[in-house]
Amino acid sequence: MRDALNNPFSPGSDTVPDVWAGRTEQLSDWRDVVRPRRLAGLPERGRTILGEPGLGKSTLVRRIAEEAERAGDWVTPQLRIPSGADPLKLVAGAILKLATEAGLASAREKRIGDAMARVQEVAAAGISLTLRATAGPEPYTALTELLVEVGNAAIAHGHVIALIHIDEIQNITDEKALSQLLIALGDALSHQVVVTVPGGAKVTRSLPIEVYLTGLPDFEDMTGARKGATFARRFKTTTLSGIDDEDLAEALQEFVLEGWEVPDGSGGTTRIRMEQDAASLIVDVCRGEPFLFQLAGEQAWYAGRGDTITVDEVRTGWRGAQREATAHVERILERLPSRETQFLQTMASLPVADRTLTNIARQMGLEKATDAGPTSQRLDTVRGIIGRGRLYTFRHRAVEAYLTSSWPNV
Ligand SMILES: Nc1ncnc2c1ncn2[C@@H]1O[C@H](COP(=O)(O)OP(=O)(O)OP(=O)(O)O)[C@@H](O)[C@H]1O
Ligand SMILES: [Mg+2]
Incomplete structure (x- = not known):
């Protein structure tokens, strides 16, 4: 029986949805380009993924991070920047956690201890550190230094990447903080270290670290002019658009063919099917919007109790969701x-x-x-x-x- 507990659709939740559609290009970019290249010490740019609200930016990188974590990589939680917050503090805190995961907290080298202490200071004081008239390097250089140590630890550990995901980057409104953050991350990404390869030769390589930035397209304006060129050289920007109908249909194909497996409430499992026309109608009403796709699916799930989701149930469900669908598009236009x-x-x-x-x-x-x-x-x-x-x-x-x-x- 279908109920709230076994409903696999998840509009707006902060988890990777069970019913996943498309984004194969971006997932393959991570699996086949970014991760292997950075593991191999080859240079590769950071990634910026922008798009209008609800297109699945946060979810996409959350999924990449989950995959990375499963592969044993060192991954920061998704660092969501609240409006007007000091991003240096947040990112410093996250890099400290990465460093701890990398075992650096107990490292005996003075260099590493100093780097951690300096980043702790940034985590506490953030951008305000720059305003103090003390001598010494800018706070962002401390972030780069510790990230480099994390990268070195990842090389020593073998076959892991340190992955940083910063979300809602358009909320970084302080120009100085933004530019420091981008330089700190970009410097670490493009940093080269010398390693000894089997046979004794010394070669230079990039570090196994990667940065994903996600947010609204407005971010593009903030990286313009002065810091634009360097930023563009260090980060590759993708603007997401909606998901293709074929991909959405494919995501529902499991319901149509075999049925979607759910717990039956008494310790076993049962399968929920979907009429082919019902699947087509979901694809049609959501117009490529992943949020509306989840919403239409969820509402259809709740519109009946039987083992098969019918086209009538999709229609009934969508009627109940129309107001929210309108609000979704109005939010995009109002911005x-x-x-x-x-x-x-x-x-x-x-x-x-x-x-x-x-x-x-x-x-x-x-x-x-x-x-x-x-x-x-x-x-x-x-x-x-x-x-x-x-x-x-x-x-x-x-x-x-x-x-x-x-x-x-x-
Ligand atoms: N590839 C996908 N397949 C199916 N559903 C998805 C996919 N990507 C995202 N979703 C769903 O779409 C909704 C919106 O996703 P998400 O919150 O990631 O969008 P966003 O672009 O980060 O939006 P915002 O700009 O508001 O932060 C979520 O309910 C999520 O489950
Ligand atoms: Mg988001």
Whole structure:
């Protein structure tokens, strides 16, 4: 029987969902590129994963971190930066934990003890350390030094990576703290050490450490201009878009074919199936949004008690979720600067075949098409909400559905 305890869908929870869809490119980037290269001592950039709210940024890296932990890697918890908080304190605390995991707390070398003491100071005082007029290096250099020691310990241990995940990076509003943090992490990522290989030759290698940053696309603006170039050289940025329908359908295929195994409440297990049309309807209503996918699944699960989730149950469930689906898209639109919202609304009001930049700009009351250029460019490259061809298209399918149809009504 289906109930709240065995429901495998998890909208908005802070765990990796049981019903996982897509993101194969990003997972394979970690498994086949980042991890093996850094283990082998080859240089590889840190990763920045940005995207509009609810696209699954935190979840994706949480899943990567879980995989890493299972492989024996040293992993920080997801470090979520609260708005306006001092990121140096948080990250210093996390690096101290990594150092402890790496066995450095009991290391006898004075160098390591000093590095730990300096990072403890940063964990306590954060960016305010820079403001004190004391002589000596900036606090961020202490973070780099200790990370380098963690990396050396990982080399000595063999076949492990130290992984740091910082979430909600757009909340780092203090420019100085942000720039120090990015330099500290970037310096550690690009740090080279000399190691002796079998046969006695000395070679240089990078450290087995990796950094994932996740957050809203607004972060892109904060890394602009001055620190932009160095940052871009050290971190590779991906902007997530929605999940493909094929991937969502594949995620539900287990329900359709074999049934999803759940405890039956009396010590055994049973299987919950899903009509093929029910699965298609879930895929259709959620428009590529992982949050809405979980929501539609959860509500369909609760809409009946039988062993098979029917298309009617999906419909009933979704009706109950419509308000939340609307709120989800409205949250995305409300965050945008008014120029960008106006652009999207104007674009949506035009027939598909008329969505050229010239038409949209004219409709917005602008003199020249180029006046709408920066706005449309941001909506494309920074946010991934639209695509700019000769005709402009929506890439964010839930935003498109909301602005151009009666969705979420079905
Ligand atoms: N690949 C996926 N497959 C299925 N569900 C997913 C996937 N990724 C994320 N989700 C679900 O989508 C919801 C939103 O995910 P998450 O909180 O990671 O998004 P986010 O991009 O970090 O959002 P925010 O910007 O608000 O922090 C969660 O309920 C999560 O379970
Ligand atoms: Mg998040």
